[in-house]
Amino acid sequence: MPAQARVIPDLYEVIEAVPSRGASDRAAAGSRGLERIFVRVTGDTDIGSDPRVQPVLQEAQQYLQSYRYGREDNELFLHLSYDPRAISDRVRELQLPVWPNNRPGTLVWMAVDTLRNGRSGLSEQDSPELFAALDAMAMERGLPVEFPVMDLNDLRNMPLGNLWAQDERAAERAAVRYGPDATLMGRLLELSGDRWQADWLLIHGGRSYAFDASGDSLEEVAIRGIDGAADLLAERYAVRPDSSGKQNAVILEISGVDSFADYSRASDYLQGLAQVSSAELLSVDGDRMRFALTTAARMQNLRDALALNRQLKAQADADPIDLSGYRAPLGSAQHPLRYRWH
Incomplete structure (x- = not known):
């Protein structure tokens, strides 16, 4: 069973190295930290160069909720905590993409092939740094x-040969133990001349995405795998505002709701989706409920978000074609999105 998407608790907190406790150094760290927060919230690594965002970074103190200093290995650090509501409001005001904080938990498998030792799997125990x-x-x-x-x-579920081959069936079997939402597989190859090459495969939601990375070290190409996976998932799940501001009504039907507690959980979940501006209950028929969702998100974007909840299982569509050959559009009253609560 796929796992519930993970909610990131410290999305609005960062740590910045500072040369002193002076106000100017704190202000500069506040701007750098706020840019990092905007990258996390939007999923866009280049967001800091956006002309709409640059003036906001100069006003970072307005978004700072708290800060404190700390020392480690004789180096001074500033712990910064930003106001989630103020940043969210500004992101919406600027019509920037929003990557909701319930995000796909990703299981990362890596194998390495070095000039000296050949091929092996990488484990946290053997390579802590x-x-x-x-x-x-x-x-x-x-x-x-x-x-x-x-x-x-x-090692039995994911033999080295299967990992190096990026075998998707082996990945599916091996994932049963961990229940991730996504699986990231990397094969990292040492080349001559102190160069490294990595091939990555992200498996998520019935789709596979391949990308590569090159660099001067094992760490560099490994880090780029995480970065690349984040780019792909942000692209899939970020809510991108419609420049026209157009809102659409989507009819959603949920069956298997046989208690008030289930109804409350389902309703709260729909109301809390970043892709949904409102969720109105239209009708209740036995264990079946119908909602009208107001959303500016694309249909696929909305369905991807719904798929992250393990208690919602997509149901096969009933035939929406009538005798004249007309096919009702997906999300309409005649052809609602259908899920079962379990």
Whole structure:
């Protein structure tokens, strides 16, 4: 069963190195930190160069909720916490994309081929510094990741040959233990001349996305795998405002709702979706409820978001074609989106 999408709790918190406790250094760190927050919230790594965002970064103090200093290894750091509501309001005002904070949990498998030692699987236990760098990049992008423990069970479910071949069936079998929303598989190859090449495959929602990376170190190409996966998932799930401001009504039918508690959870979930501006209950018939969702999101974007909830299972469409050959549009009253609550 697919796992519930992970909600990122510290999306609006960053740590910046500073040379002193002076006001100017704090203001500069506040601007840098706010740019990092905008990258997390929008999913766009180039958002800081957007002309709409640059003036906001100069006013970073207005969005700062709290800050504190700390020292580690004789270096001074500033812990910054920003106001989620103020930033969300500004993002909407500027009509920037929004990547909601319930994001696909991603299981990361990696195999390496070095000139000296040949081919092997990578584990957190054997390469703690590398995996710490991957964790840091995942936190920077707001992408929840998990790494297999690489014990005998994992080695049996995901043999090295299958991992190197990026076998999607093996990935599906091996994922049963962890229940991720997405699987990222990487094969990292050491080349001559201190160069590295990595081939990555992201598997999510019945689709596969291949991309590559090159660099001067194992860490560099590994980090780019996390970064690339975040780009792809943000592209799929970010809510992009319609320049026309047009809102559409989508009819959604949920069956299997046989208690008031289930109704409340389903209703709260729909109301909380970033893709949905309102969710109005239209009717209740036994264990079946109909909602009218108001959304500016594309239909596929909305369906992708709904698929992240493990309690909603998409149902096969009833035949929406009448005797004249007319096909009712998906999301209409005659052809609603159909899900079952379980």
